[in-house]
Amino acid sequence: MKFEDFGRSGAPLHAWKSSSRLASLPAVSCDELVPPHARAVVLAPHPDDEILGSGGxxxxxxRRKRSLMLISVTNGSASHPDSTHWTSERLGIIRPQESAEALRRLGLYMNGLQWIHGGFPDNRVGDQLVDLKRFLRTYLRPTDVIFTPWRDDGHADHEAVADAALAVGREIGAAVYEVPIWAWNWASPEDPRIPWARAHKIHLDRWTQARKRHAIQAFASQLTPDPVNGRAPPLNPATLERLQQAFEVVFL
Structure with missing residues (x-):
């Protein structure tokens, strides 16, 4: 599936909200996912993936004062190919700044978030999979709980990051949980490609949902049409509504 197809072929929001399959997913709490002694590590292939998939x-x-680490694998500089306005140089500066603002809106810096920047090439992470695994081994611990995009999410960088996380997690004995992000935009509630047997829901209260929505609005480069060629933004309204429901999903 091509990246530009995301958000155009998935089931509409009302289909997800009326889905008995989704409603019946077992709930899991953050206390169950990340014990008090553990550190949570969120892997973001691009700036904004940490908020879209795991902002709640x-x-x-x-709030539970868990130790938190965010690893931004790329700087997101390839999100607008061929744009004369959103050049890779501009995006490489702006997109990490947008992530910083989004994290501030979530209130995370006051809770001691450790943020690591990987510097891997956007849209070509898979070309450096060996280096990515080596990089992750530098930072990950056996007692970590790692959140990575789902291995079959539909974006090559998401899949490469998941492959590396799962491999390193197995090596060191760390727990690795997968989070669907782009899958919400090409799948349907009955899609057999989704590993529903492994899916669990983390419920988000209204305040948590509101802060996540506010944080997502920090990604102006991804939300507004290109001012030169008028091309639609990567995150269109249909995409956003599927990513801003009253829960987040993890595959255990």
Whole structure:
């Protein structure tokens, strides 16, 4: 599936909200996912993935004063290919700044978030999979609980990060949980490609949902049309509504 197809072929929001399959997913709490002694590590292939997939989880863990680490694998500089306005140089500066603002809106810096920048090439993470595994081994511990995008999420960088996380997690004995992000935009509630047997829901209260929505609005480069060519933004309204429900999902 091509990246530009995301958000255009998935089931509409009302289909997800009326889905008996989704409603019947077992709930899991952050206390169950991340014990008090553990550190939660969120892997973000691009700036904004940490908020889109785990913005609620991050807030809930911060309230419980869990140790938190965010690893931004790339700087997101390839989100607008061929744009004369959103050049890779501009995006490489702006997108990490947008993540910083989004994290501030979640209130995370006051909770001691450790933030690591990987510097891997956007849209080509898979070309450096060996280096990525080596990089992750530098930072990950056996007692960590690692949140990575789902291995079959539909974006090559998401899949590469998941492959590396799962491999290193097995090596060191750390727990690795997968989070669907782009899958919400090409799948349907009955899609057999989704590993529903492993899926669990983390419920988000209204305050947590509101802060996540506010944080997502920090990603202006991803939310507004290109001012030169008028091309639609990567995150369109249909995409956003599927990513801002009253829960987040993890595959255990």
């Amino acid at each position: 989880i991050l807030q809930l863990l911060a």
